[in-house]
Amino acid sequence: MRQFIVFVRKEFYHIFRDKRTLLILFGMPVILIVLFGFAITNEIHHVQIGVLDNARDTYSQQMIRKMTSSGYFTVKQHLRSADEIEAAFHKGDIKLVVVIPDHFGDKFYHQKKAPVQLLADASDPNTATTVINYATVIIGQYQQELTGRIELPLTINTEVRMEYNPSLKGVFLFVPGVMTLILMLVSAMMTSITITREKELGTMEILLVSPLRPMLIIAGKVVPYIALSFIIACIILGMGFFIFGMPIKGNLLLLLGECGLFGLTALSLGILISSITNSQQTAMMISMMALLLPTILLSGFVFPIESMPGPLQIISNIIPAKWFIIILKDVMLKGAGLRQILLPTAILGGMTLFFLVLSVRNFKTRLS
Structure with a gap:
């Protein structure tokens, strides 16, 4: 055991001596969490819109003020005719045009029906959908304010409440996703590159003739990254909570x-990759293609799994990051206990055991 502790200490010295590795390990989580928290968000603020107000009455002006006072919209241009709409979209500044018909207030009170047309720039479908939804909700709120003053025919009032994330903050999605991405990067990619580097430099053979058994050598290589990944997880949690x-x-x-369990899952993947490769470049390419891209694309981090085709939804079940993101959301946002997250925890544990057994068998085969 003393020899193993000395070996682990040596690995820590190697990591802390490499300034570039330390910059990646501790600088990247901070940069990513700041970028995803502040810059990369699906929320909209101060979207520039155009208004074609054919009514020009008190009620149409109140509705426009209602939209602009929300903080989501800013009137960029007041259009005079429908012929100017296409030209306004071509400039690229306006994402939405609100068209209000003639006699807006009169139609609302006497005909019980006042159509408002929303024209969105759908060259960016996600933004267009978000803008339309925001505008529809604001117009609906304005309608409720008006109907509260007069007696109208019986209507159905819909009350909407968002659970767990009332303000629809995108950062509540990005913090679990960034944590998953960083732990996968540190635990899997760095582990696979570290072990493969020993093979590439020819020092693995020297380590294998030492008194330590091969499995203790591998364990000594990954223990520092277990500790570092745990520290990084705490850093991300702290930034997400306080910032x-x-x-x-x-x-x-x-x-x-659960963070520790996912770190072990990622480490087992890194050991598996290192057992089938002999160069750092190959290990990095496999890690990028087999781990990072599926983590970003198929885990539900960026794109909803429910909107994917059926075959991709099935493939997403073998992505460890999917189950870890589910665990993080349930524990952090819903306050779930172990009973509620038992299934994804068991799946991660089974994956870890499977990858470790496969890595050990493949590692022994490569040595023989």
Whole structure:
């Protein structure tokens, strides 16, 4: 055991001596969480719109003021005719045009029907959908304000409430996703490159003739990255909580334990990659293609899994990051306990055991 501790200490010295590695390990989580928290967001603010107000009455002006006072929209241009709409979109500044018909207030009160047309620039479908939804909600709120003053025929009032994320903050999605991405990067990619580097430099053979058994050598290589990944997870959780107000409604110890489990899953993947490669470049390419891209694309981090084709939804079930993101959301946002996240936890544990057994068998085969 003393020899193993000395070996692990040596690996820590190697990591801390490499300034570039330290910059990647501790600088990248901070940069990514800041970028995803502030710059990369699906929320909209001060979207520039155009208004074609054919009514020009009190009610149409109140509705426009209602939209602009929300903070989501800013009137960029007041159009005079429908012929100017296409030209306004061509300039690229306006994302939405609100068309208000003649006699807007008169139609609302006497005909019980006042259509408002919303024209959106759908060259960016996601932004267009978000803008339309925001505008529809604001117009609906304005309608409720008007109907509260007069007696209208019986209507159905819909009350909407968003659970777990009332303000629809995109950072509540990005913090779990960034944590998953960083832990996968540090635990899997760095581990695979570290072990493969020993093979590429020819020092693995020297380590294998040492008194330590091969499995202890591999364990000594990955123990420092287990500790570093745990520290990085704490850093991301701290930044999410103190900077972005990311709640942690569940048990903190359970959350940290799940982070440790996912770190082991990623480490087992890194060991598996290192057991089938002999060069750092190959290990990096396999890690990028087999780990990072699926983590970003098929885990539900960026794109909803429910909107993917059926075959991709099936493939996403073998992506460890999918189950870890589910765990993080349930514990942090919903306050779930171990009973609620038992299934994804069991799946991650099974994946870890499978990858470790496969890595050990493949590692022994490569040595023979």
